[in-house]
Amino acid sequence: MNQPEILIVGAGGMGALFGSILHENGLKVVLYDTNTEHIRAIQQAGLKIEGYGGDRTIPIAATSNLSELESAEIIIFQCKSHGTRQASKAVKPLITQESVCISFQNGLGNEEVMAEELGEDSVMGGLTAMAGVLLEPGKIRDFSRVPSHIGEMRGGISERAQTIADRLSQAGLETHVSEDIVHDIWKTSGEYFPECSFRTDRSQQRLGQCDSRIENRQPQSNGRSIQRRPKLWS
Helix, strand or coil, rough: CCCCEEECCCCCCHHHHHHHHHHHHHCEEEECCCCHHHHHHHHHHHHEECEEEEEEECEEEEEEHHHHHHCEEEEECCHHHHHHHHHHHHCCCCCCCCCCCEEECCCCHHHHHHHHHHCCCHEEEEEEEECEEECCCCEECCCCCCCCCECCCCCCCHHHHHHHHHHHHHCCCCEEEEEEEEHHHHHHHHHHCCCCEEECCHHHHHHCCECCCCCCCCCEECCEEECCCHHHCC
């Protein structure tokens, strides 16, 4: 367990779902969460899943103590946005030159926080419309299978992004590479917040533009605070 191929940070409904799919299809996965009751239930009786694909129980590595790990190749962030900085600091000792951290979280600004703590080159953005929910400690509901997307924060389709997407897809999590993941993230958020507008010029698309109507307020997305953050990628 000490050197997983995939570390899931935030093993709630979505994180545990991602981890279970990748684990069932042959990747070495560890689930990490600060919810010790949830982690203990998984450790003792496996991860119970109901819904899409049929009810099943999956034995999968899980921990609330990252000191048990030495490193991780791909670190998938599925924690709540307000916990991104703390989670980034927690996984920092596991980062190697080859490690890649991908945010599949809701909300805006997660990747910027991760980059501040872990370095820009370690961070990629992600989008998914998959759905999973935590029913009780050690048990989740799986709703569907739909494609997910990842991409470099600077834009473009890199070899490492394509390699990771192929690897995830081969392990049951269909993943495509976005040429402009930052714009896609802002565009998706804009569907929930019409106040956000996007220019057609590519350089402005990189982080999108929010007009003055939301300059001084923090709209909520599924209970999470959304706020503008400084641009880190050019």
